[in-house]
Amino acid sequence: MNSIIKGFKMLITESSYINEICEECDYTCNTIHFKRNFKNWTSGNDNIDKLIQDTQLSAHDNYDLLNVLEWIPSDRLYNIKYVAGKKMYRANWVDGCMDKWDNENENWKRVNQHMTVDLKSLNNSNNISLEFMNEIRIDYEFYGITQDSKTKAFMMVLNTKCRKCECICNIIHLQRNFVNWTSGNDDIDKFIQFTQLSAHKNTHNVLEWIPFDKFYGIKYIKKMEVYRANWINGYIDEWNNINQNWRRVNQNMIVILKNFNNLENITLEFMNKVKMNYKFYGITQNPETKNYKIVYNCKKCKHVCNAVYFQQNFINWTSGNDVIDKFIQYTQLLTHNDIREALEWIPYDKFYDIKYIEEIEVYKANWINGCIDKWSDKSQSWNRLNQNMTVILKNLNNPENTTLEFMNEVKINYKFYGITQNPETKNYKIVYNCKKCKHVCNAVYFQQNFVNWTSGSNIIDGFIQKTQLSACTHYDLIYALEWIPFDRFYNVKYIAKGGFGKVYRANWIDGYINEWNNETQNWKRNNKNMCVALKSLNNSKNITFEFINEITLHKKGKQHNAFIIGFYGITQDPETKNYVMVLEYAKDGSLRNYLDKRYHELNWENKISYLQDIILGLKGIHEKELIHRDLHIGNVLKLKYNTAIADMGLCKPADYKASENAKNNIYGILSYIAPEILRGQNYTQAADIYSFGIIMYEVIAGLPPYYDLSHDKNLAIKICMGLRPRFNIKVPQLIVSLIKSCLDANPSNRPEVDDIYEMLKYGQYGRTELQEQIKEIEETNKILPTSCISLNLGLSYKTHSEAIYTSRLLNFSDLPKPKNSDDYYEQNDNIISKEFSESLQIDIS
Structure with missing residues (x-):
């Protein structure tokens, strides 16, 4: 027991x-x-x-x-x-x-x-x-x-630990090993140790004592009075904490061994002199002759580079023409770190399916080997790409004029791989292909199809073709636009009307391009019969360069940015003749529509996640030195898994000409426009930040800004005087502070997109101050009265008859200089105080 x-x-x-x-x-x-x-x-x-x-x-x-x-x-x-x-x-x-x-x-x-x-x-x-x-x-x-x-x-x-670095740096590991080696010569030992004791942060200039039995394949090169060898270990790269030893790279690499005749001259100055032309790895000694040798390689680029590998192979080929041989060798000796400019002699039996194309007087063929990509240390030969690739063979009529200038002229339009010779006709031929992207790529397949379509507008044709000719890689395909005949859409239904056009929903029979199918010699497509949005642009039948520039902004903003709405191509309404953008479809519509229907279903994590998506989209826009200029919640679409910014740079009519409009004409939704813009100043990225601050308020409050006020000059005056929307719920002080900084009357006081993103990201997960504040206010909000009526999971509120939430031209004059409320930063419970709001004699509570 x-x-x-x-x-x-x-x-x-x-x-x-x-x-x-x-x-x-x-x-x-x-x-x-x-x-x-x-x-x-x-x-x-x-x-x-x-x-x-x-x-x-x-x-x-x-x-x-x-x-x-x-x-x-x-x-x-x-x-x-x-x-x-x-x-x-x-x-x-x-x-x-x-x-x-x-x-x-x-x-x-x-x-x-x-x-x-x-x-x-x-x-x-x-x-x-x-x-x-x-x-x-x-x-x-x-x-x-x-x-x-x-x-x-x-x-x-x-x-x-190293006193200089205040940590266990490279020199500690190197110094501990001093007892384990010696060259047998004090001067050499001291010299090597000196270089090692200088290698605090990196090992670029470290020399080491290399035992002679670490080399193999040693061959004497009489012309250069040096030895060529393979170094088993390769050189030091960095310390490996797991193995407690040096990590090495380029095992079995080729190096040069050169006799070091005067040991007394071994100094730092000597090493620096050697380094001017060579990569210097260390010192070794032949145990039989007792001769010390320095270990180094490539004279030009200071490491074993492409030029060395090419040079080794010069004895294994010839074109039979000294001019061509020297020309090819010259290009190869220039390719120290970049293989792209190297030409090679290509035996004619490396081509098959050789067919003459009479129209352009060239031959089309398949090249068995494909082009050189990079050197393989493992196989000690060239890795090649695009085996059996299609290339063009064109007669080289005057081999004696084969020069670097000739090659540069060819390279303006083509990727130049090398030279071959027909063994029957003895004609030399240059081997090349793709004019734009310098290899057989998507651009070639697009270009072949240019003759099979037109939009009816040279400007639009040129724009679409330019995007296609830039789509060299598989990844680039998502940025290639295409001309889509209107009869490839069905179930076309009207959705909404914007400031300068209408939006429709439709099904696209073909779906978007995914990749080229070599078997069918056509594009493989995804999502057949997918839903897309068709945005018709009024008066776009009278297309202008200004309109093309605006579409270009959307395309530029979308690149490498998952939070800008997808853009597939352009079509044309056969009845109105207006051009139509084919865009990614958002089933839930704008984020404003989504809030109206589902606001009471959203938690704080949802709201912050949506705001993160928007700021990431804006971050991508600003990083490309662009300005959205019409950012509002109606231009933010709710997709299945995220939100995305729409109407990138399309805030003006298609036939708009800046010179025909007065300076003070502003385009947008009044409640989202920064006060300095209302006064006629130029748009800046800080103006987009102001718009984002209003969107933050709207996502959190659930209500449109100033929904119960007339959107007229009086509201513009009050905004310049410091009016901002007020919350009717408790909101974490950190969120309020962030919104206040975004809505500051002084643009220079507004945060950058990176700062906003970091704050939202930090606050979304883990035990943070923001999470603690959210926990506190959630209990308070449960008992607060609300000015809006809950309808299922959505909102019901009465909008003023003159509250306008579509983009329009605005023209205000004599607006006051923008300022913050007097107590703007004295309290953080709301964006502006109730007292200041009442002092403007406007009820926004």
Whole structure:
């Protein structure tokens, strides 16, 4: 019975440990894990135990683990060797140092297993203190304390750190290895060590002593009086903490060995002189001749480069014509780091399916090998791409005029691969293809089809063709537009009317282009019969360059930006003759429509996620040095998994001419336009930030800005005087502060898109200050009265008859200078105070 009671007590004790919470952190932090383990170790010395425990009880978060000591049993150390010059021992530590707590394994996760450490005697354990420990840490990483199992002496477990870098940098690892090598010559040893002790941050200029048996395939090159060899190890790249050794690259690389005749001249100046023309790896010695040799390679680019590999192969080919040989060799010797300009001699039997194209007097053929891509260190030969690729063979009528100027002239329009010769006719031929993208690519397939379609407008044809000729890669295809005949759409239904056009929904029979199908010699398409949006642009039948520029802005904004609505191509309404943009379809419509229907279903995570999508879309626009100029919630569409910005740069009519409009004519929705823009100043990216601030308010409040006011000059005056929308719910102060900064009357005080994104991203996940504020206000909002009526999951509110939420031309004069309310930054409970709102004698509560 006693044993049962005892076991029950132990279970209760362990249970209490499991639920133990740190008073400072309010969760089970590192100090709790350390504290639980105190009973499992002791140094046998109270002073040492107390010091170790004090450091552990201070390590609440993972960053503090850097200052933690631990008791390290002597059997966790091996390879213990005395370093006479240092008066310390060196050993390998099996476990390595603590990194963070592993909840799954209920133990510490460790890094740098089997790392090298220094063991230094702790002469007086009675005087050990935090001050003493901090003094040690000036020169060392201090991991813990151990005890010599034989002498019982306590020893500190350390790692020498670089005073310059204040960490264990490259020179520490290199310096520890000094005892393991020698060239047999003091001057050489000192020279190599000097270069190694300068390699704090990188190993670019490090030399090393390389034993001669690390080379193979050694061959004497008489003309250059050097040896060519393969270096088994390759050169040092970076320290590998896992293997506790140097990571090396280019194993079995080709290097040059050159006799070093005057050992006394080996200095830093000598090395720098060598480095002017070569990449210098180290020094070796032939054990038979006792000659020292420097190890280096490529004269031009300071590493084993493409030119070296090409040069090795010169003896293996010839065109039979000295001019052509020299020309090809010249191009190859220029390709140190960039293979794209290299030509090669291509035997004629490497082509098949050779067919003459009479119209353009060339031959079309398939090239078995394909073009050179890069050197393979593994196979010691060229990797090639596009085997059996289609190329063009064109007669080279005057081989004697084959020069670099000739090649550059050809390259203006073609990718030039090399030269071949028909063995029957003896005619030399240049081998080339694709005019634009310099390889057989999507652009070629698009270009072949140009004769089969037209929009009826040279301007639009040119614009579409330009996007297609830029679609070289598979990834680029998403930015290629196409001309889509209107009869490829069905179920065309009217959705809405915008400021300068109408929007329809339709099904697209073909779906969008995915990739080229070599088997069918046609485009493979995805999502047949997909829903798309058709945006008709009024008066676009009278197409202008201004309209094309606006479409260009949409395309430019969409590139590398998943948060701008997709753009597939252009079509034409056969009745009105207006041109129509074919866009990604948003089933839920605009974000405004979605809020009206589903607002009460949304939680804070949803709202912040939508705002993150919008700011990412705007970030992509601003990074391309563009300005949206008409950003409002109606131009933000709710897609299945995210929101996306629409109408990028399409805020003007298709036949709009800037010179015909007065400077003060502004286009947009009044409630989203920054006050400085209302006064006629030029658009800036800060104006987009203001618009985003209004959208933030709208997504969180659920209500359109100033929905109960007339959108007239009086409202424009009040906005310039500091009027901003007010929340009728409690909102986290951090969100309010962010909105206030976005809506600041001074554009220079508004945040950048990156700052906004980081704040929203930081606040969405984890235990953050914003999350805590959200938790508090959610309870408050449950009992607050609301000015809008809930209808299922949506909203019902009465909009003023003169509140206008479609973009239009605005022209206001004599507006006051923009300013913030007097108490704008004095309180953070709302965007503006109720008192200031009432002082403007406008009820927006």
